[in-house]
Amino acid sequence: MSDSAKISAADPSTRPIPVLEVFGPTIQGEGMSIGRKTMFVRTAGCDYRCSWCDSKFTWDGSAKDEIRMLSAAEIVEELFALGGNTFDHVTISGGNPLLLPQMSFLVQQLHDHGIRTAVETQGSRWQDWLVRIDEVTLSPKPPSSGMETDFEVLDSIVARLLEASGRRDICIKIVIFDEEDLNYARDVHKRYPDVPFILQTGNPQVSHESEDHVSSLLHRYEWLIDRLSELPDLKDARALPQLHTLVWGNKRGV
């Protein structure tokens, strides 16, 4: 056993986290906190394989040499080295961060520094640290992704979050490419009517970018607004684009 493995066996708070990116300050480009200044920590590894995933490098092996095994303390140190005293919010994304029980130590340390936390997950896995996150985004995947939602698991995650004591913001955010995705989204909203609900424009060009990327995304957003406007069962929903994609395209680390 290596020295670091021995240390982590003795003290779970030093158990390493597989990290692909630490970046910011930037803005949260999606969902309920769109536009808010935040830092990002992106973990490696996902239990899904979405056909249109814009972060395939977290799970397809193409960035395996970039994965760093960092302790919670090392991640916090890197966040402050990058952001100094300019931030008070960190978004944890992936991959699926909910694969990692040891994220609890990062969440604890961020809160100890007075930092607000957000997480992005597809709602396929539970960890107890999820109830300590201030902004939880659940993003179950529609048919166009090629994935299938386990609604028993999602039901239990939503119920545990709604029942847990303490204050947190929760939303369901579904990426929409077509009518079939919209039908899926309507069913999900009917199932969890009390959870704030967001439709997000799908970006079909995640590996290459045509010259008219922005205008084609804006057309997709306009279509989403038009459809949302017509639907009587989505009176209280929001439609949003990915703001960071409009500003920076598919650039990493923004």
Ligand SMILES: C[S@@+](CC[C@H](N)C(=O)[O-])C[C@H]1O[C@@H](n2cnc3c(N)ncnc32)[C@H](O)[C@@H]1O
């Ligand atoms: C890369 S995922 C990582 C977190 C988690 N695995 C999830 O899917 O929620 C972050 C967010 O990006 C969204 N996303 C991924 N690919 C996208 C695409 N091509 N167009 C629009 N949104 C996308 C996901 O649905 C999710 O809400």
Ligand SMILES: Nc1nc2[nH]cc(C(=O)O)c2c(=O)[nH]1
């Ligand atoms: N600016 C910015 N906002 C984001 N919101 C969710 C992201 C993600 O990949 O999870 C993301 C991202 O990668 N960049």
Ligand code: SF4
């Ligand atoms: S669940 Fe998220 S990270 Fe995983 S493949 Fe789908 S979009 Fe990508």
Ligand SMILES: [Mg+2]
């Ligand atoms: Mg992204």
